[in-house]
Amino acid sequence: MTAPLASFIRPSIRDLRGYVPGEQPHDRRYIKLNTNENPYPPSPRVIEAVRRAACEDLRLYPDPSATELRCKAAAVYGLSPAQIIAGNGSDELLAMIVRACAGAGDHVVYPMPTYSLYDTLVAIQGAEAVHVPFAEGFALPLEALAAAAGRVTFVCNPNAPSGTLTPLAVIEQLARRVAGLLVVDEAYVDFAHDSALPLVQRYPNVVVLRTFSKSFSLAGMRIGLAFADEGIIAELNKVKDSYNLSRLSLVAATAALTDYAWMQDNVARIRQTRARLLAGLRALGLEVLPSEANFVLARSRGRDMGTLQRRLKDGGILVRHFDTPELRDAVRITVGTDAEVETLLETMAPLLERLD
Numbered sequence: 007m008t009a010p011l012a013s014f015i016r017p018s019i020r021d022l023r024g025y026v027p028g029e030q031p032h033d034r035r036y037i038k039l040n041t042n043e044n045p046y047p048p049s050p051r052v053i054e055a056v057r058r059a060a061c062e063d064l065r066l067y068p069d070p071s072a073t074e075l076r077c078k079a080a081a082v083y084g085l086s087p088a089q090i091i092a093g094n095g096s097d098e099l100l101a102m103i104v105r106a107c108a109g110a111g112d113h114v115v116y117p118m119p120t121y122s123l124y125d126t127l128v129a130i131q132g133a134e135a136v137h138v139p140f141a142e143g144f145a146l147p148l149e150a151l152a153a154a155a156g157r158v159t160f161v162c163n164p165n166a167p168s169g170t171l172t173p174l175a176v177i178e179q180l181a182r183r184v185a186g187l188l189v190v191d192e193a194y195v196d197f198a199h200d201s202a203l204p205l206v207q208r209y210p211n212v213v214v215l216r217t218f219s220k221s222f223s224l225a226g227m228r229i230g231l232a233f234a235d236e237g238i239i240a241e242l243n244k245v246k247d248s249y250n251l252s253r254l255s256l257v258a259a260t261a262a263l264t265d266y267a268w269m270q271d272n273v274a275r276i277r278q279t280r281a282r283l284l285a286g287l288r289a290l291g292l293e294v295l296p297s298e299a300n301f302v303l304a305r306s307r308g309r310d311m312g313t314l315q316r317r318l319k320d321g322g323i324l325v326r327h328f329d330t331p332e333l334r335d336a337v338r339i340t341v342g343t344d345a346e347v348e349t350l351l352e353t354m355a356p357l358l359e360r361l362d
């Protein structure tokens with residue numbers, strides 16, 4: 007008799023719920039403020055580079071070590087190419103780090119609530135997630151994080167879904183205190199005023215992750231970068247898929263870095279709209295923490311904001327709700343264009359009044 011198919015799967019995977027990404031609708035009728043994409047297009051140089059690459063050599067494999075991209079990134083960010091590895095989105099880099107560092111039973115530590123993919127990656131590996139609650143106002147619980155002595159400690163900064171930024175001085179203290187690797191996930195850092203990138207030169211246990219999905223408007227291309235000590239990068243290279251980035255992604259990322267000003271202009275616009283969104287939400291009576299990301303977390307104490315999220319969807323607007331005890335009374339809203347944010351606020355006002 008054949009065993010049930012699921013019995014071929016490792017028990018830890020069978021028990022896993024799996025990461026649930028935000029909704030990606032197939033039509034464009036929604037105002038999409040649920041997965042922190044950029045409302046503005048990427049640089050015309052990116053479009054041109056992708057167009058050109060699409061007409062050349064797609065029958066050949068891409069460069070497995072992303073040499074051109076790493077050299078360009080090294081020049082832009084002031085490190086050496088050997089301190090950089092490229093990933094198929096920073097999600098792949100997170101997976102590579104957990105795969106390389108955390109075996110069965112090893113502790114992987116992070117403050118909560120944060121990016122929920124960490125839980126999935128740790129569980130896949132059979133490692134143990136150590137959750138340390140954030141202090142009031144999403145202040146980093148430095149002592150408790152250090153005391154947990156993880157092989158890896160993740161800090162998402164600015165944090166998702168709160169949007170709050172831990173000051174660089176605190177991240178540096180943590181780098182000194184953690185027992186293992188400190189991974190600073192800077193997916194949203196271009197929208198903030200501080201970055202941990204300089205720590206890579208001073209602390210061999212610090213890894214900084216960046217993505218092209220948010221500030222560079224390239225979520226569709228799947229590109230991320232990790233910056234770390236050369237020795238760490240060499241180890242991560244061993245666990246990466248050989249050809250992890252497509253030819254199109256590689257040229258898109260390289261071209262995006264040649265037009266840094268385009269990204270910065272979009273970031274400046276998004277920061278302005280963020281201030282309007284924050285003021286508008288507060289005027290509707292919601293609690294909103296100061297955000298240094300391209301989204302805000304809006305809370306209405308004790309109310310189930312899942313209802314608001316569903317009603318907004320009926321009204322043509324997607325926002326993100328997390329059905330966990332800490333976040334049930336909040337929604338995370340991506341900063342769109344000014345017009346999108348106006349529509350959101352107008353749609354939300356009557357819905358909030360009718361909410362239980």
Ligand code: PMP
Binds near residue numbers: 095166191218219
């Ligand atoms: N880190 C955080 C905190 C994120 O929110 C995201 C996007 N969901 C990522 C990493 C991954 O981004 P990407 O794989 O698109 O580079």
